[in-house]
Amino acid sequence: RTPMASSAVPSPLQEERLKYAPKLPDALKGKGRKSALKTIKPKGGLDPAIRKLFPQTQGQEEVRFQAGKGALRTEPMKVGVVLSGGQAPGGHNVVCGLHDALRDLNPKNKLIGFLGGPQGLIDNRSLEITSALAESYRNTGGFDMIGSGRTKLETPEQFEACARTLKALGVSALVVVGGDDSNTNAAVLAEYFAASGMGLQVLGCPKTIDGDLKTEAIEASFGFDTATKTYSELIGNVERDCLSAKKYWHFIKLMGRSASHIALECALQTRPNVALISEEVAARKQTLGGIADEIAAVVASRAAEGRNYGVVLVPEGLVEFIPEIKALIGEVNELVAKEAAVFNSLQGSAARVDFVQARLSALSKMAFQGLPREIQAQLLDERDPHGNVQVSRIESEKLLMGLVGERIEALRKAGRTKAKFSPIGHFFGYEGRCAFPSNFDADYCHALGYNAGFLAAAGLTGVMSAISGLTRPAKEWECGGVPITRMMNVERRHGADKPVIRKALVELEGRPFKAFAKAREGWAKADAYRFPGAIQYWGPASVCDAVTETLRLERGRK
Ligand code: FBP
Numbered sequence: 001r002t003p004m005a006s007s008a009v010p011s012p013l014q015e016e017r018l019k020y021a022p023k024l025p026d027a028l029k030g031k032g033r034k035s036a037l038k039t040i041k042p043k044g045g046l047d048p049a050i051r052k053l054f055p056q057t058q059g060q061e062e063v064r065f066q067a068g069k070g071a072l073r074t075e076p077m078k079v080g081v082v083l084s085g086g087q088a089p090g091g092h093n094v095v096c097g098l099h100d101a102l103r104d105l106n107p108k109n110k111l112i113g114f115l116g117g118p119q120g121l122i123d124n125r126s127l128e129i130t131s132a133l134a135e136s137y138r139n140t141g142g143f144d145m146i147g148s149g150r151t152k153l154e155t156p157e158q159f160e161a162c163a164r165t166l167k168a169l170g171v172s173a174l175v176v177v178g179g180d181d182s183n184t185n186a187a188v189l190a191e192y193f194a195a196s197g198m199g200l201q202v203l204g205c206p207k208t209i210d211g212d213l214k215t216e217a218i219e220a221s222f223g224f225d226t227a228t229k230t231y232s233e234l235i236g237n238v239e240r241d242c243l244s245a246k247k248y249w250h251f252i253k254l255m256g257r258s259a260s261h262i263a264l265e266c267a268l269q270t271r272p273n274v275a276l277i278s279e280e281v282a283a284r285k286q287t288l289g290g291i292a293d294e295i296a297a298v299v300a301s302r303a304a305e306g307r308n309y310g311v312v313l314v315p316e317g318l319v320e321f322i323p324e325i326k327a328l329i330g331e332v333n334e335l336v337a338k339e340a341a342v343f344n345s346l347q348g349s350a351a352r353v354d355f356v357q358a359r360l361s362a363l364s365k366m367a368f369q370g371l372p373r374e375i376q377a378q379l380l381d382e383r384d385p386h387g388n389v390q391v392s393r394i395e396s397e398k399l400l401m402g403l404v405g406e407r408i409e410a411l412r413k414a415g416r417t418k419a420k421f422s423p424i425g426h427f428f429g430y431e432g433r434c435a436f437p438s439n440f441d442a443d444y445c446h447a448l449g450y451n452a453g454f455l456a457a458a459g460l461t462g463v464m465s466a467i468s469g470l471t472r473p474a475k476e477w478e479c480g481g482v483p484i485t486r487m488m489n490v491e492r493r494h495g496a497d498k499p500v501i502r503k504a505l506v507e508l509e510g511r512p513f514k515a516f517a518k519a520r521e522g523w524a525k526a527d528a529y530r531f532p533g534a535i536q537y538w539g540p541a542s543v544c545d546a547v548t549e550t551l552r553l554e555r556g557r558k
Pocket of ligand 1: 086
């Protein structure tokens with residue numbers, strides 16, 4: 001493939017952003033000549049099951065770069081990079097940061113980008129990331145420089161194919177930029193290469209807008225900052241429209257897969273009337289009907305004050321956390337897998353709905369029948385390649401709009417409300433995944449990539465690029481690596497025990513949720529809306545370099 005510039009006709013903003021120089025933490029300055037490695041005593045022990053599964057790479061310590069000498073090799077090397085999974089703002093800066101570190105260590109170093117995600121690595125499709133190419137993508141959103149993909153690297157055959165590609169190209173270290181699954185697979189690949197004595201290094205980098213890849217050492221995954229700021233801008237605009245038009249209830253579903261970090265952050269930024277947090281729904285064992293009752297109560301109480309408008313935030317993964325729907329989805333998945341041939345031969349939604357309905361347990365049948373026809377059909381039609389329900393495709397915002405509408409109608413008939421309920425549904429997801437990275441993500445991603453270059457030059461493997469102290473100015477960020485095995489445990493997945501990085505869900509005891517829970521009653525009644533506005537790239541640091549509320553509450557000075 002011929003390397004292409006990021007856009008034939010750059011917008012004025014893109015022109016200016018190409019010139020932005022991400023802030024490099026002091027710990028990474030000196031072009032590698034002044035870097036020493038310090039090891040950090042890990043907090044807590046390693047899971048014994050993980051110790052057994054990773055005999056070669058377990059037991060490593062966390063490391064930090066500090067002023068000193070001799071940690072990095074300066075002989076020429078070739079490094080490979082692959083982007084894995086969904087887009088997240090700042091991905092290009094990870095590649096640019098890696099490029100810059102390699103260039104600073106030794107101008108003869110080379111960076112190879114694998115095309116279309118892990119499959120490009122298997123099939124040996126790549127291009128060299130030259131300085132010219134890096135310059136044309138600096139500080140831009142998207143992953144289009146080299147593309148991404150969702151192929152999972154997990155079988156020995158795939159590992160062998162990767163090794164063949166890396167050896168053929170003379171690449172000695174691979175940087176995998178991905179979420180929890182991709183970094184898990186990076187750790188398994190690192191172990192495989194170490195066990196077979198190939199001398200190939202594998203490093204990870206924490207990416208995902210979902211914010212669910214975080215641990216004590218990894219304070220945030222990149223992309224979360226920009227995506228939540230983009231959605232918060234839009235939500236704030238919708239809130240202002242509410243205040244102006246005073247006639248609609250907006251139900252806004254927010255991307256984020258299972259965890260509700262995005263919905264929680266956007267709620268903290270914009271103070272909507274209702275924000276559902278899936279983890280709380282599961283903890284309270286709420287039913288779908290119960291959730292609709294609670295929203296209807298807010299609609300009615302606001303109507304009593306003359307406010308027939310409002311905003312409700314709905315996390316993407318909500319339905320999976322509602323116990324009766326979770327059980328229903330589990331049964332549907334099993335049923336469709338068992339009866340695949342017959343199910344797939346049925347023509348049209350109605351036939352599928354009847355087929356499934358007749359075979360569900362009594363409780364799941366009740367839950368299924370309580371859903372509108374449209375949602376029943378989505379549950380059966382939107383399936384992934386393994387045949388499982390694609391929960392994110394279920395239009396849960398519309399489901400809630402319908403259920404709340406029914407309740408308001410019943411209250412009106414009983415003379416208990418005069419509410420006018422005019423709902424509008426939205427889904428904000430793809431709108432935020434490829435935005436121009438905020439200054440925070442531009443700096444953070446560049447530092448993550450640059451740091452990964454240093455980790456490669458330090459000869460490490462099975463380690464994730466880790467930048468901490470993120471609520472402080474970028475200059476003061478601490479830079480180093482965390483052994484991926486330290487983030488792993490063994491979980492039951494698809495009927496088998498698998499080593500995985502724990503998915504970080506919203507903690508109900510955590511500061512962000514507590515801050516939200518304390519304030520939300522006031523937000524339901526009053527018009528407490530907050531308007532974050534568009535991401536700003538130039539201006540006061542209080543605006544341009546502000547971190548997310550989640551990060552500030554979790555890691556800021558207490
Ligand atoms: P990952 O970062 O985990 O790959 O997912 C990001 C994400 O945007 C999720 O929030 C969303 O559920 C999913 O990707 C959508 O996937 P797709 O791009 O395949 O539609």
